[in-house]
Amino acid sequence: MIQSGILNPLVLHLLARIRHTNLLVIADWAFPYFPEIETVDISLTQDIPTVLDLVELLKPNFKICRIVQAEEFLTTNPSSTIQTFDSCFAGYPGAQVERIPHERFKTMVPSAIGLIRTGDTTKYGNLILESV
Secondary structure: OOOOOOOOHHHHHHHHOOOOOOEEEEEOOOOOOOOOOEEEEOOOEOOEOOHHHHHHHHOOOOOEEEEEEEOOHHHHOOHHHHHHHHHHHOOOOOOEEEEEOHHHHHHHHHHOOEEEEOOOOOOOOOEEEEEO
């Protein structure tokens, strides 16, 4: 029985299928549904869990080479929120952070292996993670 790290079997099943250069979307509570990709919803209530809660849990086993986020994130959030996200990203040495228009971000989603929806309420805090 798994006793630490990610315990949710649906999240583990999704993560186990991600290979070299595959994409994984980590989204907030209001992110649109994309019927063409698997969605695992782990939201419980507002901000439980957050996008960064999940990103932190991924660190031991999920190697990332690129993090994509909407550029609108930078103009709609306080500097403390931006700094918190950037600090979390620093935990993935060598991963490039790319901020693109939100509309372009959404066009990338259907090519992902899956999407994990959280309870996060951070404006434009959604991420696309590209595996190494």
